[in-house]
Amino acid sequence: MKRSWSAAFAAYLDRRVMLVLLLGFSSGLPLLLTFSTLSAWLKGEGISRSAIGAFALVGTPYALKFLWSPLIDRLSLPVLTKRLGRRRSWGITIQCLLIGAILALGATDPAHNLWVTGCLALGVAFLSASQDIVIDAYRVEILPPEAQGPGAGAVQTGYRLAMLASGAGALFVASAWGWFAAYATMAALVAVGLAVFLFGPEPAVVVSPATREREERAAAFLARRPDLQGNVARLAGWLYSAVVCPFAEFMSRPVWWAVLLFVVGYKTGEAMAGAMANTLYIESGFALEEIAWVSKIFGFGATIAGTLIGGALIARMGVMRALLLFGVLQSLGNLFYVVQAMAGHNVTALAVCVFAENLTAGMAGSALVAYLSGLCNVAYTATQYALLSSLTAVGRTLFASTSGWLADRFGWVDFFLITTVVTLPALLLLPWLARHYRTEPPQHG
Numbered sequence: 001m002k003r004s005w006s007a008a009f010a011a012y013l014d015r016r017v018m019l020v021l022l023l024g025f026s027s028g029l030p031l032l033l034t035f036s037t038l039s040a041w042l043k044g045e046g047i048s049r050s051a052i053g054a055f056a057l058v059g060t061p062y063a064l065k066f067l068w069s070p071l072i073d074r075l076s077l078p079v080l081t082k083r084l085g086r087r088r089s090w091g092i093t094i095q096c097l098l099i100g101a102i103l104a105l106g107a108t109d110p111a112h113n114l115w116v117t118g119c120l121a122l123g124v125a126f127l128s129a130s131q132d133i134v135i136d137a138y139r140v141e142i143l144p145p146e147a148q149g150p151g152a153g154a155v156q157t158g159y160r161l162a163m164l165a166s167g168a169g170a171l172f173v174a175s176a177w178g179w180f181a182a183y184a185t186m187a188a189l190v191a192v193g194l195a196v197f198l199f200g201p202e203p204a205v206v207v208s209p210a211t212r213e214r215e216e217r218a219a220a221f222l223a224r225r226p227d228l229q230g231n232v233a234r235l236a237g238w239l240y241s242a243v244v245c246p247f248a249e250f251m252s253r254p255v256w257w258a259v260l261l262f263v264v265g266y267k268t269g270e271a272m273a274g275a276m277a278n279t280l281y282i283e284s285g286f287a288l289e290e291i292a293w294v295s296k297i298f299g300f301g302a303t304i305a306g307t308l309i310g311g312a313l314i315a316r317m318g319v320m321r322a323l324l325l326f327g328v329l330q331s332l333g334n335l336f337y338v339v340q341a342m343a344g345h346n347v348t349a350l351a352v353c354v355f356a357e358n359l360t361a362g363m364a365g366s367a368l369v370a371y372l373s374g375l376c377n378v379a380y381t382a383t384q385y386a387l388l389s390s391l392t393a394v395g396r397t398l399f400a401s402t403s404g405w406l407a408d409r410f411g412w413v414d415f416f417l418i419t420t421v422v423t424l425p426a427l428l429l430l431p432w433l434a435r436h437y438r439t440e441p442p443q444h445g
């Protein structure tokens with residue numbers, strides 16, 4: 001059923017959606033503290049380019065978080081789980097550790113103990129990725145299906161605001177009071193999410209009968225095996241339900257393989273174009289200050305607008321229709337790069353290009369997050385969402401890595417035309433996937 005425009009945007013005032021906005025802010029804070037902000041700190045300390053480049057490896061946990069997501073999904077923490085619930089207890093524990101790790105990272109001296117800085121940066125990235133596992137599961141489970149669209153817009157908006165704080169904000173603080181003050185400020189801001197887990201509700205979910213029966217059959221089978229006795233049998237049953245069942249359940253759905261192909265390909269064109277955007281701007285004659293103001297400041301506002309508009313439109317028209325519409329708009333948005341390539345040094349053309357690309361990318365990003373949320377079975381929310389979101393990252397990285405070669409081979413105009421049509425296979429899958437969407441929908445108690 002379509003919702004009115006006022007009802008679609010009013011969904012952002014829902015208390016649960018506001019909680020998701022705050023969690024998105026907490027989720028986005030640590031990323032740049034181990035990436036560009038850390039790189040600026042290392043450069044100021046005289047660290048070599050090769051060493052700074054090697055620090056990109058500390059981001060590996062974000063791509064591998066699905067490996068330990070089953071533990072967070074199914075393992076209960078002693079005492080805390082009984083008092084707070086599974087999601088909140090994990091969220092509070094991880095965020096307390098994350099605050100401590102960020103403070104410790106800010107207290108290091110990379111000029112004299114670079115390996116200590118590297119180890120703590122890796123620890124921050126691991127805890128940040130673990131935090132994302134909990135936050136994504138909490139968001140999916142706390143929101144009813146009709147609020148997943150606004151929830152996707154809210155979590156992305158919070159994430160982007162946090163990146164502004166941990167990027168430009170941290171640099172401003174560091175320039176005035178030093179790097180420890182910058183990292184301590186960011187650690188304090190993580191407490192925004194900590195407050196949500198402390199005072200927010202624990203999600204109430206109902207596991208479907210089919211899922212419960214599948215796990216009971218597996219447990220009974222393992223219990224009958226003569227080589228598995230006592231605690232070994234119980235451990236095998238737990239591992240099966242925590243690690244095997246999330247993937248087996250997903251692969252039991254119709255056209256699951258097509259879902260994975262779609263997830264990998266949906267943002268391919270946008271990722272390829274974005275990887276070469278700054279190179280295009282510089283070769284077009286723009287100064288770094290012009291790129292910063294138009295691309296980073298003006299573009300930031302366009303992205304926020306896109307995520308919020310996208311979330312509201314999803315609530316009005318439904319996830320699958322929004323995916324198709326926003327996917328087409330996202331691809332067409334890349335045509336503005338063609339206009340920019342032909343216009344050269346023209347600030348107006350740059351502003352139009354940045355606005356169109358960021359607006360449509362924000363809308364498509366909200367639709368994809370809402371779609372992934374709807375694919376998750378609440379019995380395995382954290383594990384399945386971690387897997388699907390990791391696939392989107394792999395797709396972006398894999399295809400974006402070819403962007404430079406393609407731009408050299410075909411030139412700017414033809415390259416950006418390629419990025420406009422490269423997402424077409426994923427979009428052609430959508431009508432087929434729509435018939436199988438939510439074969440086992442999230443259920444809320």
